[in-house]
Amino acid sequence: MRTSWRVIAVLVLALSGGCATFPVPRHVATEAEALAVFGQPVERWSNGDGTTTLEYSTQPMGETALMITVDGTGTVLRQEDALSEANLARVERGMTQEQVSRLLGRHRSVERFVLSGEEVWDWNIRNDGPGVATRFNVHFIDGKVVRTSRSFVYPHDGVVLSDVYPHYPAYAPYPNRGARFPYRWEGWAWYRR
Template sequence: MRARLLPVVVIVAVLLGACTTPLIHTPVFETEAQLLAARGSPTRVWENPDGTRTLEYATQPYGWTCWMYTVDAEGRIVEQYDALAPENLERVKPGMTKAEVSRILGTHRRERYFRLSGEEVWDWNIKTEWRGVLFTLFNVHFRNGVVERTSVSYVYGWLDPDAM
């Protein structure tokens, strides 16, 4: 009996290990042509002061990444990063304009206006790390068109996501 159980235990262990492996792999691109062939048209293209361009690939409202690829004049990709990575979220500071925030984080998921507080809040889905959390939102609170503060909201599996 024990000999027949061992293969089952090994298979279950391998399958559980596979569950912890990221399912989304973002390849490193060397040229704009490779990027466009693989990912298609970007969500937006940003012209940078140094003559480079940044191609934005947002996955909002349902995804939790926003890949930015900076391309030089020769079509080489000189930088690529996820704009919704924790270290990039920390770049949003009080006093920034909506345009500055949009440039840092990419296309947002939703915006809401709260009449009583006078705040307009933009949110982005970000990676959820906790078990039981359906999704996590990074929120930027604007008052009079500039950032007042940021916050994080957790939507649990038993809540209706549209109720928030």
């Protein structure tokens, strides 16, 4: 009985997660249609060529940043997810913070590291790792990009349960190192001992 309630809870959470992310965005033809469908953007970027980019970022909880570029007449020229893998790869060493903001949209959070002199901005992106979330990090020194990285978020108990196998974070004791593994396998899921 306990297992069925867990399955139901997971399904409810998965289906109700739409408030933080956009579904596959509907393509729009005009700025007026974009405003009607998506609402007011979190940012309007004026481009040097007379076009405007409307930013619809779902940070800090979502994983998308929809960018819609319109011309002077309000016609949509381009619509893309700024947090796609191709766009993340466009972040280069030496870019300014404004250039990164225009490229990726609003960031999730900022961390400052005094000893290294780094300021790190991060974005939630689609999870491609062993944790429960993946973050794309851009490291700045003196307002310029010095490097990028990814980090994985693990739950507070340290083990991510999946259908295939548990993932162990680096700080957790491994079963083969003398520590008792705190989970047991019961059919198709891991449970705490």
